[in-house]
Amino acid sequence: MSNWIEIAALEDIPRLGARVVKTDTMDVAVFRTRDDQVFALKDACPHKQGPLSQGIVSGTTVTCPMHNWKIDLEKGCALGPDEGCTNVFRTKVENGKVYLAI
Amino acid sequence: MKEKLVLVGNGMAGVRTLEELLKLDPERYEITVFGAEPYPNYNRIMLSPVLAGEKTVDDIILNDRDWYESNGITLHTGDPVVRIDRAARKVITESGLEAGYDRLLLATGSNPFIIPVPGHDKEGVIGFRDIADVNTMLEASKRYQKAVVIGGGLLGLEAANGLMKNGMDVTVVHLMDILMERQLDRPAAELLKQSLEERGMKFLMETQTAEVLGDDRVSGLKFADGSEIEADLVVMAVGIRPNIELAQTAGIHCERGIVVNDTMQTYDPRIYAVGECVQHRGLTYGLVAPLFEQAKVAANHLAQLGFARYEGSVTSTKLKVTGIDLFSAGEFNEQEGDETLVLQDPAAGVYKKLVVRDNRIKGAVLYGDTMDGTWYFQLLRDGTDISAFRSTILFGQHDLGDAGHGDETRVAALSDDAEICGCNGVCKGEIIDAIVTKGLFTLDDVKAHTKAASSCGSCTGLVEAILASTVGDGYDATPSKKPLCGCTEYSHDEVIAGIKEHQLKTMDAVRSFFEWKNPDGCAACRPALNYYLLAYWPGEYHDDPQSRFINERAHGNIQKDGTYSVVPRMFGGLCTPAELRAIADVAEKYNVPEMKVTGGQRIDLFGIKKEDLPAVWKDLSEAGFVSGHAYGKALRTVKTCAGKNWCRFGTQDSTGLGVKLEELTWGSWMPHKFKLAVSGCPRNCAEATIKDFGVVCVDSGYELHVGGNGGIKVRVTDLLCKVETEEEVLEYCGAFIQKYREEAHYLERTAPWVERVGLDYIKQAIVEDEAQRKALYERFKYSQQFAQIDPWKQRAEGEEANEFQPIKITAA
Ligand SMILES: Cc1cc2nc3c(=O)[nH]c(=O)nc-3n(C[C@H](O)[C@H](O)[C@H](O)COP(=O)(O)OP(=O)(O)OC[C@H]3O[C@@H](n4cnc5c(N)ncnc54)[C@H](O)[C@@H]3O)c2cc1C
Ligand code: HEM
Ligand code: SF4
Ligand code: FES
Numbered sequence: 001m002s003n004w005i006e007i008a009a010l011e012d013i014p015r016l017g018a019r020v021v022k023t024d025t026m027d028v029a030v031f032r033t034r035d036d037q038v039f040a041l042k043d044a045c046p047h048k049q050g051p052l053s054q055g056i057v058s059g060t061t062v063t064c065p066m067h068n069w070k071i072d073l074e075k076g077c078a079l080g081p082d083e084g085c086t087n088v089f090r091t092k093v094e095n096g097k098v099y100l101a102i
Numbered sequence: 103m104k105e106k107l108v109l110v111g112n113g114m115a116g117v118r119t120l121e122e123l124l125k126l127d128p129e130r131y132e133i134t135v136f137g138a139e140p141y142p143n144y145n146r147i148m149l150s151p152v153l154a155g156e157k158t159v160d161d162i163i164l165n166d167r168d169w170y171e172s173n174g175i176t177l178h179t180g181d182p183v184v185r186i187d188r189a190a191r192k193v194i195t196e197s198g199l200e201a202g203y204d205r206l207l208l209a210t211g212s213n214p215f216i217i218p219v220p221g222h223d224k225e226g227v228i229g230f231r232d233i234a235d236v237n238t239m240l241e242a243s244k245r246y247q248k249a250v251v252i253g254g255g256l257l258g259l260e261a262a263n264g265l266m267k268n269g270m271d272v273t274v275v276h277l278m279d280i281l282m283e284r285q286l287d288r289p290a291a292e293l294l295k296q297s298l299e300e301r302g303m304k305f306l307m308e309t310q311t312a313e314v315l316g317d318d319r320v321s322g323l324k325f326a327d328g329s330e331i332e333a334d335l336v337v338m339a340v341g342i343r344p345n346i347e348l349a350q351t352a353g354i355h356c357e358r359g360i361v362v363n364d365t366m367q368t369y370d371p372r373i374y375a376v377g378e379c380v381q382h383r384g385l386t387y388g389l390v391a392p393l394f395e396q397a398k399v400a401a402n403h404l405a406q407l408g409f410a411r412y413e414g415s416v417t418s419t420k421l422k423v424t425g426i427d428l429f430s431a432g433e434f435n436e437q438e439g440d441e442t443l444v445l446q447d448p449a450a451g452v453y454k455k456l457v458v459r460d461n462r463i464k465g466a467v468l469y470g471d472t473m474d475g476t477w478y479f480q481l482l483r484d485g486t487d488i489s490a491f492r493s494t495i496l497f498g499q500h501d502l503g504d505a506g507h508g509d510e511t512r513v514a515a516l517s518d519d520a521e522i523c524g525c526n527g528v529c530k531g532e533i534i535d536a537i538v539t540k541g542l543f544t545l546d547d548v549k550a551h552t553k554a555a556s557s558c559g560s561c562t563g564l565v566e567a568i569l570a571s572t573v574g575d576g577y578d579a580t581p582s583k584k585p586l587c588g589c590t591e592y593s594h595d596e597v598i599a600g601i602k603e604h605q606l607k608t609m610d611a612v613r614s615f616f617e618w619k620n621p622d623g624c625a626a627c628r629p630a631l632n633y634y635l636l637a638y639w640p641g642e643y644h645d646d647p648q649s650r651f652i653n654e655r656a657h658g659n660i661q662k663d664g665t666y667s668v669v670p671r672m673f674g675g676l677c678t679p680a681e682l683r684a685i686a687d688v689a690e691k692y693n694v695p696e697m698k699v700t701g702g703q704r705i706d707l708f709g710i711k712k713e714d715l716p717a718v719w720k721d722l723s724e725a726g727f728v729s730g731h732a733y734g735k736a737l738r739t740v741k742t743c744a745g746k747n748w749c750r751f752g753t754q755d756s757t758g759l760g761v762k763l764e765e766l767t768w769g770s771w772m773p774h775k776f777k778l779a780v781s782g783c784p785r786n787c788a789e790a791t792i793k794d795f796g797v798v799c800v801d802s803g804y805e806l807h808v809g810g811n812g813g814i815k816v817r818v819t820d821l822l823c824k825v826e827t828e829e830e831v832l833e834y835c836g837a838f839i840q841k842y843r844e845e846a847h848y849l850e851r852t853a854p855w856v857e858r859v860g861l862d863y864i865k866q867a868i869v870e871d872e873a874q875r876k877a878l879y880e881r882f883k884y885s886q887q888f889a890q891i892d893p894w895k896q897r898a899e900g901e902e903a904n905e906f907q908p909i910k911i912t913a914a
Contacts, residue, residue, distance in 0.1 A: 005911055007909050007911065008909055012904055013904070014647070014648055014904065014905075015648070016622060016648040016649075017647070017648045019904060019908070019909055020908040020909065021908065021909045021910075021911060022908045022909065022910045022911070023911050027908070030909075033622075034621070034622055051660075051664050054652040054655075054656070054660065055625070055652070056624075056625040056628055056629075056648070056649065056651070057622070057648065058620065058622035058623055058624050058625065058628065059620060059621070059622050063624070063625035065651065065652040065660065068625065070625075081540075081550050081551050082550075102911075
């Protein structure tokens with residue numbers, strides 16, 4: 001059962017960048033890649049809860065600003081040699097609008 | 103139910119054991135502590151400074167009562183344990199309290215040895231052991247004049263020094279013919295005696311006490327040779343005796359101390375002992391370092407981990423008499439067949455001796471200059487072969503850097519538990535372990551696996567050295583070139599040259615020209631390329647916020663908790679009441695939890711939420727402030743001293759010049775952070791000689807210094823040249839900055855850059871080649887046109903709003 005919420009226009013998220021979506025319980029980072037794919041992760045690095053939304057995006061990974069862990073945007077997991085995963089949320093883009101399933 | 107642990111002896115070794123235990127297993131025991139003294143655990147070592155009036159009792163408390171409480175420890179002070187009932191497994195105190203135990207830890211320390219001569223129990227005869235003794239001495243010093251200290255060892259001399267500082271006339275009586283014979287050889291002991299005599303201390307050497315004279319209170323001493331001396335206070339500091347009475351009466355096996363095995367266990371397996379009361383492998387100890395090692399081992403076994411072993415310690419000593427530097431360790435008196443390395447400079451009052459056997463340091467005595475004591479001690483403990491640097495070893499560790507193998511030898515000198523990366527708390531042993539077990543070969547691998555050198559990077563050299571010494575020949579320490587990052591084979595220099603020569607003006611152009619493996623680049627090369635393009639094509643290249651580290655993207659320093667700090671620029675550190683008021687208003691309006699004056703003479707506002715940043719900046723910018731760039735690889739601050747306008751030593755207007763320099767340079771992006779300072783005279787109050795560019799004013803003009811920095815590896819600047827006018831200062835400064843901006847590698851500070859290219863190269867370009875200097879200066883001023891646009895004001899006016907505005911969704 002999914003619950004799509006419209007969050008923003010695609011162009012409101014910078015290419016190779018992210019926006020923070022604040023819900024009642026947590027922050028979600030919504031990323032946009034160079035080729036306009038959109039991914040959403042809990043905005044907390046599996047290492048020490050660093051804000052992933054503030055990291056540098058390249059390809060489909062984001063580098064955490066705190067201690068440089070690389071997190072895969074699709075799976076939410078740290079790339080070797082580090083270990084750990086954060087939560088992943090589904091997203092879709094329709095007619096230039098970004099939707100998030102929470 | 104939890105097991106019960108009872109500690110008898112609320113002193114340094116016992117409480118340290120509890121601290122170590124709480125780290126390992128905070129929940130295992132219900133802990134009760136009994137201490138004879140009416141205080142929580144304090145730093146006994148610091149009694150000497152307390153006696154000398156340099157510290158107070160409050161200063162030396164190590165664990166206050168809150169500490170015991172918050173760790174759930176029951177503390178009974180002023181109530182010594184008088185009996186251990188091993189059959190019933192309980193202890194009984196003087197006041198009649200009883201406490202049962204599953205494990206008992208004895209840490210009763212030691213007692214001062216009081217020589218049993220007739221009259222030794224008269225009033226005014228004391229030892230030097232605890233706060234009560236210090237109080238007795240301080241009281242005596244108020245009412246009496248003459249003090250005699252028996253014992254010319256470490257403790258006796260510290261007591262004598264303290265009493266002298268309290269105005270007493272002090273004589274030290276010593277049995278041997280040299281002072282501190284257990285720590286010093288004859289030449290060092292003579293130097294020490296001489297300088298204490300200069301301070302007014304008197305000595306009776308080779309003198310044996312026979313009797314304490316007086317009625318109720320001591321009035322003097324009589325010696326074995328029949329002579330006498332007056333005394334109103336006698337401090338006996340002739341040694342300590344492990345305090346084993348309690349253990350002995352409980353039938354626990356004791357010799358000189360309570361006998362323990364390598365796990366700090368006594369002959370009763372439920373009872374452990376640590377500290378000065380202990381005898382381990384035939385030895386007792388009277389210094390804290392070995393006791394702390396014992397504490398670690400005892401804690402390990404109390405936590406039932408069961409693997410740590412105590413195998414004895416080598417100790418070193420320092421004398422804590424302010425103004426006298428003295429260090430000794432190991433076998434400092436040479437034996438037949440040993441070599442000694444000696445450096446003597448009587449005029450400077452310096453004496454250093456190392457005892458060497460088979461190219462390894464066995465002992466050290468240092469007097470007057472003890473800077474390298476810890477290093478020699480490390481070499482001694484690790485048994486390092488010193489043949490490679492024995493000809494310079496007496497000049498100290500810092501001398502090695504110049505020999506070209508600084509880092510590697512430094513690293514060899516460190517023990518496995520030496521912390522290499524302070525930011526991430528990574529020790530040498532962990533790094534070696536990762537290299538060996540995971541088969542790492544490159545610096546990047548080591549960074550990735552251990553996190554060492556991955557935060558501030560200042561330990562990179564050490565990490566490389568460890569890698570080199572661990573991997574040995576497999577690691578090519580200086581690869582012919584180092585790729586810029588994992589995305590490319592090309593080096594910083596090649597990329598910089600390519601950007602210039604092939605007119606590469608966008609990041610994509612650079613990446614495709616150099617055939618980057620990864621089309622977006624990575625978190626390492628994106629900020630570097632963004633900087634290079636910005637530096638080469640001012641006005642043409644558009645800054646890419648997504649290629650900047652978060653601090654530079656958000657124009658504030660991200661803090662641990664995700665909030666930001668804001669540092670407004672105050673040119674040259676000057677400010678007006680109105681500006682301060684404006685800052686204060688902002689701080690109140692946005693509930694800034696903490697403010698601080700920074701090392702660079704600015705005001706830092708901490709704890710601002712990201713969403714609030716644009717509004718904070720708006721208020722600041724309306725009050726006339728621009729960004730202080732305290733967050734960026736950019737021009738940080740120009741620090742200035744009072745200067746000629748106010749200071750009686752000032753030779754030039756250092757403050758005014760600082761303001762001009764900051765007006766010229768602010769806003770400039772750099773390969774790394776860049777700091778300036780201007781001092782009004784060679785007293786150098788603005789610390790200009792540890793800045794990237796420092797100006798020291800002299801009567802005849804301005805000395806320009808370059809390539810310094812503070813921080814972990816302090817580097818003092820090199821003198822670039824001297825100039826005569828302020829205009830020249832500005833021109834040389836701008837040219838130096840531009841040379842650095844154009845040629846240094848991204849994240850290379852001026853200090854390593856200057857070392858890499860050589861001071862001569864920079865002098866040639868800036869001082870000797872006038873045409874080049876002027877061209878550099880022009881290019882700098884040109885690029886400043888585009889750089890001196892306040893990023894805060896732009897964002898206050900709405901630029902990059904998405905960066906700061908979160909999207910909010912709430913459950914309907
Ligand atoms: C003036 C001075 C200067 C010093 N300077 C240095 C220095 O520079 N460097 C250095 O390394 N070392 C120095 N030392 C030595 C260092 O302080 C000791 O080695 C260390 O404090 C010993 O720790 P401990 O826990 O074994 O004993 P203590 O710290 O003495 O603790 C033992 C505690 O147990 C209590 N106790 C004893 N019996 C009982 C009982 N039956 N019931 C309850 N409580 C009991 C005692 O009252 C005491 O508080 C100095 C010592 C003194 C006195
Ligand atoms: C992300 C890392 C860092 C941040 C965010 C940071 C931030 C700051 C800030 C805000 C100041 C005060 C600014 C000013 O007024 O000059 C400062 C000062 C200082 N920093 Fe850092 N710093 C960092 C890393 C380092 C490192 C790695 C070193 C040393 C190698 C260092 C050494 C100093 C020194 C010595 C000062 C005082 C400067 C002076 O007295 O002029 N900092 N830093
Ligand atoms: S550096 Fe010289 S001029 Fe400046 S405050 Fe210090 S003493 Fe005065
Ligand atoms: S919190 Fe992300 S790398 Fe440490």
